[in-house]
Structures are given as C-alpha cells and as structure tokens.
Amino acid sequence: MIRPVAHRLLLLRHCEAAPAAAGDFGTKGDLARPLTEAGHxxxxxxxxxxxxxxxxxxxxxxxxxxRTRQTYAGLLPFGNSARPEIRIEPTLYLAAPDELLARLRATPDEVHTILLVGHNPGLPALARYLNGVESALESDFALGTLATFHVEVEEHESVALAWKSLGPKTAWLESFSQN
Known part of the structure; x- marks a missing residue:
C-alpha cells in the first residue's frame, strides 16, 4: 500500500511593477516591466x-x-539547504487557466511542492477551478497574493497520482494571503 505524501500548490501573483516604457504597448515592453521599489x-x-x-x-x-522573475528572486533564500529547481517557461506568460493546468499536470509526482509565479487573470481562474467555492477567490489576485493549496493524492492501481489527476475539487485552499 502506498502512503500518500502531502503535495502543495502555491500560486503567487507577481508584486508591483512599473508601467511599460512610454509608448511601448506591445509584448516586448510588457515582458520588460521591472518591479518598483515597493514591489521589491x-x-x-x-x-x-x-x-x-x-x-x-x-x-x-x-x-x-x-516582474515575475524579480518577484521570485525577492523570495530567496527559502532556507538553509533548500534549492528548488527553477524553470522560466515562456508558455506561462499571461497563460490561461487551462494552459497552467496542463503544465502542472505534466509535473512528476516526486515533486511535492510547486510554486507557480504568474499573472492575472490566469492564476485566480485556476484557483477557482481547482477549489470550487472559496469566497476569497471570487476576484482577481491583488499584487503579491499567495494562495496555498493542499493537493489530494489519488491512488489508482497501486500508483499514487497527484499532479496528473489535478482537476476540479482536487486542491483545497489552505491559506489566502494578500499583502
């Protein structure tokens, strides 16, 4: 019998960023927006x-x-020996909830805690989809919001599945913190 191990999903919206350079309303300008001093x-x-x-x-x-990379960098260090694997993935830029979900489902179950640093409206939409009914999740995430979820582990034919089976009501809100 497999003993389930806790899996957690952490959804973090980037912190306060400067506006794009004057007149640059394209993707390149948006991608280049740094955090403000308040954001750091x-x-x-x-x-x-x-x-x-x-x-x-x-x-x-x-x-x-x-702004997302600088937000993540501002979180460091996590602890004495904690060195998480970091993946900067272009498909996560302004990703829709189904794209975020597909990426999470592709994660090996040996990974117990995932931190996803991203944007509105994808993150709050994903949070509502997974959890279902939490009133704290009725609006977009404010800058720097962190939602922490416990992810259910499903046992199927003596294999424990966590990320592959991620879907509605498989992740339960543990905390919702806005700065």
Whole structure:
C-alpha cells in the first residue's frame, strides 16, 4: 500500500511593477516591466512570511516576465539547504487557466511542492477551478497574493497520482494571503 505524501500548490501573483516604457504597448515592453521599489519590498516580505510558515517549493515555475522573475528572486533564500529547481517557461506568460493546468499536470509526482509565479487573470481562474467555492477567490489576485493549496493524492492501481489527476475539487485552499 502506498502512503500518500502531502503535495502543495502555491500560486503567487507577481508584486508591483512599473508601467511599460512610454509608448511601448506591445509584448516586448510588457515582458520588460521591472518591479518598483515597493514591489521589491513586497517580494522580500512575502519570502519572509513563506520562510516563517515553512513553505519551501521543490519546483518553481515562473513566467519569463521581468516582474515575475524579480518577484521570485525577492523570495530567496527559502532556507538553509533548500534549492528548488527553477524553470522560466515562456508558455506561462499571461497563460490561461487551462494552459497552467496542463503544465502542472505534466509535473512528476516526486515533486511535492510547486510554486507557480504568474499573472492575472490566469492564476485566480485556476484557483477557482481547482477549489470550487472559496469566497476569497471570487476576484482577481491583488499584487503579491499567495494562495496555498493542499493537493489530494489519488491512488489508482497501486500508483499514487497527484499532479496528473489535478482537476476540479482536487486542491483545497489552505491559506489566502494578500499583502
């Protein structure tokens, strides 16, 4: 009999970013938007709260936007020896919830905690889809919002599945924190 191990999904919206350069309304300008000083401070505070509560990812999936990469960098370090695998993935930039879900489902189940650093409206839509009914999730995530989910492990023919079976009501909101 397989003993299920806790799996967690952490959804983090990037912190406050500067507007795009004057007149640059395209993707290139949006991708290049850095965090403001307040955004850097917000990311450091979020990292400190994650350390206090023991939220240490095994894998970080991050949009390639500068604001998401700088948000993740502001969280560091997670702990003494914690060195999560970091993947900057172009498909996560402004991804729709179904794209985010497909990426999460492709994760090996040996990964117990995933931190996904991304954008509105994809992150809150994914959170509502997975959890179902939480009133805290009725609106978009404010800048720097972290939603923490416990992911159910499904046992099927003596194989424990966590990420592959991710779907509606398979992840339960543990905490919802806005800066």
């Amino acid at each position: 401070k917000m990311a450091r505070a979020r990292g400190e709260s994650m350390r206090r509560t023991g939220l240490v990812p095994d894998l970080v999936l991050c949009s390639p936007a500068m």
